[in-house]
Amino acid sequence: MKNDELRVFLGGDVFGPVGMRCAASLLPSFLAAEGVDFCVMNGENASAGIGLSPEDGEALFRCGADVITGGNHSFEKRDFWPYLDSEIRALRPANFPSEGVPGRGWGIFEKSGFRFAVINLQGREDMGALDCPFRAADGILAGLPPDVIPLVDFHAESNEEKEAMGLYLDGRAAAVAGTHTHVQTADERLLPKGTAYQSDLGMTGPMRSVIGSDPKIAVKRNVTQVLYRMELPDAAGALRGLLLSLDPETRRPRSVTRIEIPEVSP
Template sequence: MRILFIGDIFGNTGRRVLAECLRTIIEGKKIDVCIGNGENAAGGRGLTSNLFKKLRKYGLDIITGGNHSFSIPDSDIEFMENERVLRPLNFPPGNIGRGATVITIPDGRSIGVINLQGRTFMHEALDCPFRTGKAAIEEMRKSTPIIVVDFHAEATSEKLAFANYVDGTVSAVLGTHTHVQTSDEKVLKGGTAYISDAGMTGPEDSIIGMQRKQVIRRFLMQTPVRFEPAEGGPMLNGVIIEVEDTTGKALSIERIYERVTFHE
């Protein structure tokens, strides 16, 4: 199975990149399943029902989340019950939505996706992603050997530690959240593909998606500043993983960092 994973889709620019390029990549690279992190799809914070539908139409099969998963209006949370949208599994029980899902693609093969959030340098007090993740993987392996984990975290050490902790039991552990792609993609000894961060699909002329001036002002002044999404330098960041169907082991991981020109 060939899986395309898209790094944090940021605002209008990120969505437009996918609208223009995703179908071509899916066909050209013979992609079977497309997963993308959508926590920043709505103006940099959260996702909405309307945008969820649009991302699905552009070619995304499953949309994962992160610390911004709950940054949405209370009136618009029903889409969070859809089996193709995830938020981190280790948020306290009782929250809306799910953190793990298994879907069957048109040719009959199944793939499971688990979304976790790290705790190092993150604000939320969450359950242990290592223990929560391991239990979810054990349960999911009863229905499919092909499992992708989106590990949404700040610290590379936490992401790498988790990947080594579950190496050989999942097809891939893919980092998200920093919006800066790392060049450490590899297949670990046990057969788990890994990258510390898949990067951002959105405006490269920005500071991790937001307008540069505003972010610089925040650092200089140390007082609140309203951040707005930037628009320039559309790019697509992600990885393609090739997985052996019967064992779920990764055969390869290829990094994508593509600058895009919009056609008016």
């Protein structure tokens, strides 16, 4: 803890080799310099831009992530399925069907003398037909002991759905932060009842890209409407996310700071 503050960092989607390079080169020094007590990284695009491999999951933990969240690409890599079952620090969205789906959607994690509940949910607007994320959040939050600090990664396409989730959980979760769009939003704030909120944490990945992919191919694909194979650019990247400062007595957020740390050179 730094200056009687509890500090939490929520990092946006780690994308491909550039994202992994940024996590390795920027995250450890950032966490140390800021005195971060607990770090959650979204890792759904870490391995070649789609999904997460057990090896990249282990590497993200070594970089300082305490928990890795997922999203619509959580099940892309088949060898990740047993990892999701065995590694309690790796999550996938909680509102997948309750039976027959590998892994878990939330967990309670102890660090620095505090207990954090990390809850991973996925939206439904312009996404898959999952169970209701609002009711899933209700069910999880209702069972949490009062000392636990709930942090929600809401992996969703729609800003409308994300703002609705933020206000729905205002006062019940310490933080509701969006992931998935890879475009960092400038709407970080404390909601009226004290929940820290940002519609999208942004991407930890290549800066000159189209949400992570090589711009030349991505533009051609959009102009022609032909599904050219996306390629991964080797561009300079950035670490992006949200830094929370919480009161250690009340375990409530005091302030939020949007984080974007670019690499000096690729």
